Amino acid sequence: MKYLIAGLGNIGPEYELTRHNIGFLVLDRLAQAESASFTFNKQAYTTEIKHKGRTLHLIKPTTYMNLSGKAVAYWMQQLKVPRENILVITDDIALPFGKLRMKPKGSSAGHNGLKNIEATLGGQDYARLRFGIGDNYSKGHQVEYVLNNFSREEMALLPERMDKSIDMILSFAAIGIERTMNFFNE
Secondary structure, three states: OEEEEEEOOOOOHHHOOEHHHHHHHHHHHHHHHOOOOOEEEOOEEEEEEEEOOEEEEEEEEOOOHHHHHHHHHHHHHHHOOOHHHEEEEEEEOOOOOOOEEEEOOOOOOOOHHHHHHHHHHOOOOOEEEEEEOOOOOOOOOHHHHHOOEOOHHHHHHHHHHHHHHHHHHHHHHHHOHHHHHHHHOO
16 A cells, blocks of 8 residues: 655745744654655655555655645555555644644645645545644734744654654555544544
8 A cells, every 4th residue: 555645844944943834844753763864856855664464655746835736646656556555744734832633624724734735636635644833923924933843842742742643644655634633633
């Protein structure tokens, strides 16, 4: 069984540790834990890992956040991964920092990366793992907030939260979304 795990973010060192790049950071940590390394391919950095007889294709789109759907659609078709085996990891300002929630489908909630995936795939029926980044910004400063680096306090908590995200990703592939949501959603 093949799975496509897409971590959303923006390429470039200026974005590396920003809140908007949590999808990249989680996949980097997963790849490191599995001794896998990303290589540049068409529209994404890619690698693959094996877990319980399944192949997880990890991608970090190089199309920038607002065009994430282009890379997701390309790799979905290239690898012939069914929609029910796609999982997108993304930041979410509607959730408190570090709160994790997996959903089988849903709206983009104003997230430009999810909006683009929805438009490109023609619907909202793909799984997503939402990683809470909080909403500690003043009115009109949302873009600045998501494109800023994590605070020192957040950085201290990130490893544990990313490890839980990895557990959720592996569970999604091993036992499916419903059981994973029942077991992990906070």
